[in-house]
Amino acid sequence: MAEEGKRQERKKRRTATEAASSIGAMVKAAIGGTVKAKEEGKKLAYSFIVCSYDEIIRAMDVVPVWTENYAGVCGAKRDAERFLERAESQNFSRSLCTYALCGLGFDQWREELGEMPPDSPWGGQARPDFMLSSGQILCDPRNKWYQAAQQYMPDVPIYDVGLPYPLYEDDIEVADVQDYYIKYIVAELRGLVKFLEEQTGKKMDYDRLSELVDLSERTWNLIWETYELRRAVPTPMGTGDAMNTMVPMVFMMGTQEAYDFYLDLNRELKDKIARKEGVVKDEKYRLLWGGGLPSWFALTDFNYFNSKGAVFPVETTYRMIEPIYRLDIPETNDPIERLAWRWIRYWTYWYDKARKRPGSEPDVERLIQYIEDYQIDGIVMHEAFSCRTFHLGLIWQLNQLRKIYKPIPVLILGQDGKKKEEKRELPSLILESDIIDISSYSEVDTRNRIDAFIETLEQAKTAAALYK
Amino acid sequence: MNEQNSDILSKVEKYYQNYGLRAKELKSQGQKIIAYLCSLVPVEIISAAGFVPFRISGDVNEPITKGDTQLETIACPFVRSCFDVSLKGRYDFCEGLVLPHACDSITRTYSVWRYSLDLPYSHFINLPHTVRGPSMDFFRGELETFRKSLGRFAHKEIADSDLIEAIDLYNKNRDKAKALYDMRKSDPPLISGTEMSKILTVGMSLPVTESNELFAEVLEELTQRKEPPVRKAPRIMVDGACIDNIDFVKLIEDSGANVVVDSLCIGTRDYLPHTDVGGDPLDALARRYLDKINCPRTYREKAEGAYEKDLSARFGDIGSLGKEFKVDGIILYVYKYCDPFGFEVPARKAYLDSLNMPVLYLEDEYSAGTIGRLRTRIQAFLEMIE
Numbered sequence: 001m002a003e004e005g006k007r008q009e010r011k012k013r014r015t016a017t018e019a020a021s022s023i024g025a026m027v028k029a030a031i032g033g034t035v036k037a038k039e040e041g042k043k044l045a046y047s048f049i050v051c052s053y054d055e056i057i058r059a060m061d062v063v064p065v066w067t068e069n070y071a072g073v074c075g076a077k078r079d080a081e082r083f084l085e086r087a088e089s090q091n092f093s094r095s096l097c098t099y100a101l102c103g104l105g106f107d108q109w110r111e112e113l114g115e116m117p118p119d120s121p122w123g124g125q126a127r128p129d130f131m132l133s134s135g136q137i138l139c140d141p142r143n144k145w146y147q148a149a150q151q152y153m154p155d156v157p158i159y160d161v162g163l164p165y166p167l168y169e170d171d172i173e174v175a176d177v178q179d180y181y182i183k184y185i186v187a188e189l190r191g192l193v194k195f196l197e198e199q200t201g202k203k204m205d206y207d208r209l210s211e212l213v214d215l216s217e218r219t220w221n222l223i224w225e226t227y228e229l230r231r232a233v234p235t236p237m238g239t240g241d242a243m244n245t246m247v248p249m250v251f252m253m254g255t256q257e258a259y260d261f262y263l264d265l266n267r268e269l270k271d272k273i274a275r276k277e278g279v280v281k282d283e284k285y286r287l288l289w290g291g292g293l294p295s296w297f298a299l300t301d302f303n304y305f306n307s308k309g310a311v312f313p314v315e316t317t318y319r320m321i322e323p324i325y326r327l328d329i330p331e332t333n334d335p336i337e338r339l340a341w342r343w344i345r346y347w348t349y350w351y352d353k354a355r356k357r358p359g360s361e362p363d364v365e366r367l368i369q370y371i372e373d374y375q376i377d378g379i380v381m382h383e384a385f386s387c388r389t390f391h392l393g394l395i396w397q398l399n400q401l402r403k404i405y406k407p408i409p410v411l412i413l414g415q416d417g418k419k420k421e422e423k424r425e426l427p428s429l430i431l432e433s434d435i436i437d438i439s440s441y442s443e444v445d446t447r448n449r450i451d452a453f454i455e456t457l458e459q460a461k462t463a464a465a466l467y468k
Numbered sequence: 469m470n471e472q473n474s475d476i477l478s479k480v481e482k483y484y485q486n487y488g489l490r491a492k493e494l495k496s497q498g499q500k501i502i503a504y505l506c507s508l509v510p511v512e513i514i515s516a517a518g519f520v521p522f523r524i525s526g527d528v529n530e531p532i533t534k535g536d537t538q539l540e541t542i543a544c545p546f547v548r549s550c551f552d553v554s555l556k557g558r559y560d561f562c563e564g565l566v567l568p569h570a571c572d573s574i575t576r577t578y579s580v581w582r583y584s585l586d587l588p589y590s591h592f593i594n595l596p597h598t599v600r601g602p603s604m605d606f607f608r609g610e611l612e613t614f615r616k617s618l619g620r621f622a623h624k625e626i627a628d629s630d631l632i633e634a635i636d637l638y639n640k641n642r643d644k645a646k647a648l649y650d651m652r653k654s655d656p657p658l659i660s661g662t663e664m665s666k667i668l669t670v671g672m673s674l675p676v677t678e679s680n681e682l683f684a685e686v687l688e689e690l691t692q693r694k695e696p697p698v699r700k701a702p703r704i705m706v707d708g709a710c711i712d713n714i715d716f717v718k719l720i721e722d723s724g725a726n727v728v729v730d731s732l733c734i735g736t737r738d739y740l741p742h743t744d745v746g747g748d749p750l751d752a753l754a755r756r757y758l759d760k761i762n763c764p765r766t767y768r769e770k771a772e773g774a775y776e777k778d779l780s781a782r783f784g785d786i787g788s789l790g791k792e793f794k795v796d797g798i799i800l801y802v803y804k805y806c807d808p809f810g811f812e813v814p815a816r817k818a819y820l821d822s823l824n825m826p827v828l829y830l831e832d833e834y835s836a837g838t839i840g841r842l843r844t845r846i847q848a849f850l851e852m853i854e
Contacts, residue, residue: 096811396583
């Protein structure tokens with residue numbers, strides 16, 4: 001296999017914040033830490049982000065190995081191709097989730113060699129003691145990836161945690177179904193605790209778990225408050241940076257380090273706002289990253305947007321928190337129940353709001369709220385070909401948004417020769433590529449599309465200015 | 469292939485070529501049709517409510533056009549085709565739509581279907597991913613929610629007795645399907661794979677009582693056959709997800725083999741498992757749809773011991789069918805962008821290899837054009853078997 005020499009040139013992205021620029025070292029240390037933890041005999045678990053089990057793992061002193069993160073690192077370093085090819089050679093279709101393919105290719109290689117593959121990015125991904133799958137309402141690979149990995153690691157057990165949430169329906173309120181959803185999630189999380197106790201030989205310390213859940217909830221509130229600072233004009237931080245600052249949110253929840261990180265970010269953003277220091281000097285267009293995971297190998301595209309005066313004060317991707325005090329979580333001293341309620345309340349947070357606007361839907365309602373809160377001029381999404389989870393429904397969301405929400409007033413010439421007011425929708429752009437697979441990406445084509453979109457934004461601005 | 473004509477097979481042909489014709493007629497007679505996608509929707513509940521369940525079918529001969537204006541091309545091509553023909557109005561006679569939590573391509577597009585088709589009724593059934601006790605309890609809760617929701621739309625309370633009656637009718641349907649499968653055990657089989665695909669596909673477009681009558685008449689017809697419709701040839705099993713057309717099976721048979729059994733959604737995966745009787749009907753339906761239907765979207769705990777034992781536990785039903793129908797080779801046919809099946813391909817192949825069963829793995833898109841391009845590989849595989 002001609003795996004060497006396939007790594008491609010990578011340009012480092014410019015960050016606007018110190019916090020974002022510190023993330024690379026943090027992730028590198030975390031990945032290196034898992035390898036070291038393995039050597040020290042600690043228990044390692046292959047884990048997925050956003051599975052509501054972070055605090056449980058931490059309370060049991062289990063070291064999470066975030067497999068999506070490692071695949072993302074391989075992608076960002078433009079060194080995923082050799083692992084993708086490995087997976088393909090094992091009969092995994094290249095059309096499947098490329099995070100999973102990258103991970104499976106890596107696992108197969110590591111298990112074949114009995115050691116890390118040569119020149120593994122950042123020291124490689126450590127072999128787990130067990131794997132924590134997740135049966136959610138979204139993401140088939142979370143349910144299938146580790147099962148497939150067992151082919152290479154048949155001695156490594158799996159616990160698959162059921163974490164459903166109710167989909168939005170016209171005739172059913174969350175309150176109608178939440179009791180059996182909560183009961184199920186609580187049972188599944190208790191099952192996870194039992195599994196971890198068996199695997200580690202330790203008993204869960206529920207007081208410690210409660211402390212970690214409290215810490216996470218404080219962190220959720222702090223992140224929300226911090227990200228809301230980005231409403232400022234000019235915005236002090238864009239989505240490019242947010243693709244870094246999401247790291248503590250999704251990989252370090254339930255740690256003091258995560259809380260402290262957002263405390264520092266909060267201070268930094270407030271300082272920037274006081275100095276009126278934005279992502280770009282002359283902020284012309286404020287954009288919403290309205291869906292889709294980024295191409296980790298092409299984060300410099302955010303810099304390209306910036307070079308045109310376009311900034312992203314807000315994104316739906318990796319904003320996996322809402323303010324806890326708005327989630328209406330019932331009082332309970334049981335940290336497991338609290339995790340279950342937080343899960344359901346987070347995923348159904350926009351349902352009530354969507355019901356109030358005919359033709360709306362939670363994902364669309366969230367876009368509208370961000371458009372208004374952050375004074376948005378246009379929407380950009382990214383369709384990653386290998387991930388159905390986060391990338392199906394984007395076209396429809398934009399179509400539906402156009403139908404029900406036209407915020408731009410313009411004057412047009414009527415047939416009678418008189419000027420009349422009309423409302424227009426926001427300009428939007430869907431970029432197409434992948435999260436990991438660089439072969440799907442063309443920098444020239446992408447930037448041509450961005451250029452055309454910027455022209456559209458300019459025309460919309462001109463039309464709106466004429467109205468005023 | 470020497471396909472024999474008769475009144476009943478002509479009727480099958482008519483309903484196959486004009487998929488949905490009977491449902492449309494029933495609609496004009498005042499009946500309400502509820503469309504659904506995938507084998508994981510408990511059709512018994514729809515029937516018990518007094519509606520006609522109608523399984524949405526795609527069309528390999530229809531280019532996907534309108535659907536692509538609403539749905540990303542990265543969805544499973546089968547789901548895309550189903551959505552495209554629905555959006556073009558082919559199933560406008562339907563009053564409602566029920567989708568299950570099967571795979572991302574179905575789950576993540578529920579809103580797209582719901583708003584784009586704008587039907588009076590829609591519902592999503594959330595299946596958990598494991599078959600543990602709490603999962604069964606949860607799924608029963610979901611089925612109860614569906615029963616209540618559909619009952620509101622029907623303006624009737626769906627009683628246990630209604631469910632028991634519907635379960636009985638569908639179990640009879642599965643008995644008849646099993647009897648049809650048994651006709652394929654002889655060599656050569658008494659019914660071709662192409663004929664069988666038509667019959668099973670049509671069966672899911674009819675009210676269960678009519679499907680039962682149709683299957684009974686087909687069985688009666690087949691018992692009178694003096695000559696098998698096909699010659700002796702390599703006996704092939706097709707393993708994969710949902711095939712709702714004859715094109716792929718016909719290609720295999722035209723290449724010189726007999727397709728004698730399958731492990732497909734419109735096939736043994738859905739048609740063979742019965743619903744238990746005698747207990748709580750919703751408990752029984754939960755067990756059938758979550759546990760008995762062996763779909764890769766449902767995670768099954770790894771069996772104790774060696775990895776090979778786990779493979780046997782997961783795929784043993786395929787091996788059993790292979791033995792029972794004395795197959796000479798298996799074609800594993802998986803759609804591009806299908807995560808549940810795609811992640812299982814190496815494991816499925818490993819299991820089938822362990823049975824010393826020749827296996828051909830094909831990844832395809834849902835299109836007559838791409839199916840035709842598989843001919844050479846299928847012919848080479850059959851030559852290898854012979």
